[in-house]
Amino acid sequence: MKYVIMFTTTPELDAAVSPEHAEQVYRRTYDWFGTHSEVMTESGAQLQPVTTATTVSYGGDAPVVADGPFSEAKEVIGGFQVIDVPDLDAAIAVVKTWPLLELPGVSVEIRPIIVY
Amino acid sequence: MNETDAAAAESGRSKAAASDQLLARTIREESARIVSALTGWLGSLDLAEESVAEAIEEAVRQWRTRGVPPNPGGWLTQAARHNAIDRLRREKRYREKLALLTDPLEAAPLIVAGEPDERLPLLFGCCHPALSPDAQLALTLRAICGLTTAQIARATLAPESTVAQRIVRAKRKIxxxxxxLRIPEGSERAERLNIVLTVISVMYSEAHLVAGGDAAADRDLADDALWLARVVAHELPREAEAQAQGLLALLLFHRAREGARAVDGELVLLADQDRARWDRGLIDEAQAVLETAAMLRRPGRWQLHAAIAACHSDTRDGSHTDWLQVLTLYDMLLAYDYSPIVRLNRTVALAEVDGPQAALDEVDVLRRTLTGYHLWHAVRARMLRHLGRRDEAMAEDLCALELTANDAERRLLEARVDR
Structure with missing residues (x-):
């Protein structure tokens, strides 16, 4: 089964982590992609910071364009990756080893992809 | 209606009730196995479970009047298969789907070799952490214990539509x-077993704390929980069974005291219970199960809960309880379960060992997390009363009274306020 995993962080909690610690954790994310290369598909991307986001929303007569992310949530999406694994337990097992999960405010959402 | 008629009607009612119990037991024995086999055949838990649930509703209707057929499992399986095929016919492309089905007798079993009971993978799947606790409970009650949605709604005091939606959503998510639907391996296994045991324990306590209900009502869920605890404790591979045995022992201790816990719909506190009303047979069984669990030398949360219950069942009356041992067991339990409820319960033992002031200090530490919980106020009242602070105790009892939704507990607290 294919799942999208969405990596999120909470910017207001990032400040609590020392730059050295953050750098060391981020470096390990490269190894993580290598370790799990077998389940990684071609699809995936790391995103520019949320300050670069633009949102187009429903606006009655015409869509409205505005600065910022679509939700007011404290968490922001930092990237996503499509993985191909046998079932949800396998997806959870891969995600649990995501190095950033040792930082507060970090979560990873797992969503199955619809197959037609 | 004259008295004879009334008596006849009464006996007719009690016969129907007995046969309802038989129906419940029969259905419970068969439900999970059929759901499991049909899921393997159809490749869809949703469809399989829906078809079995429908067959159970038919069975309850028919068997109540005509009696249970000689092979109830075969009857239910046939009915569920018919329902499944009917459901598939209503869908588009049903011919393609029907063609994909193998004969159920030849279908590959869902169970992996080495797993002793085909109900367990289904149960462990229903208790997946990706499902909400409410959904885990509702789905387990339906797919494993064979309760109807209406029965679950009554037992868990949720509107029937809410329960139905919960079950549908959970199955679709699966x-x-x-x-x-399998027993996880490695470190996940212990974590999942803990969820399974928690669901069973919630199932047991839901039957006892029905809001607006009487203490003696709704014994069914407790019976189902005890049955399921037995299934898990007996069928689980040996290395994993210590915790399951622990929970079984705990539920047996609770069950043994049930006759003394509620008298004429009134709750009786442990210390005041008439120990002659305890079921000695169940206590002996509980003790034997606990000893088996202890021999596996894998202590854990449920075993410690059971060991505490055992301390309370050892003595002839409440005044001989070995409180130091109870307190020691609570201290050990905190390593596995540091929940506010366990910490609150521990204060009762602490009061007996170190006195009410030490216990009150501990109770006050928990104020912020438990201030909405009626028993926190009840325990605090108890400590204050022991310290002679009667007015404050009364105020806490009133708080507890305001917060409790259960009739029997409310009357117990009312009796204290009146005193």
């Missing part, structure tokens, strides 16, 4: 999100 299918759509690829939640595997």
């Amino acid at each position: 299918g759509a999100a690829g939640i595997p």
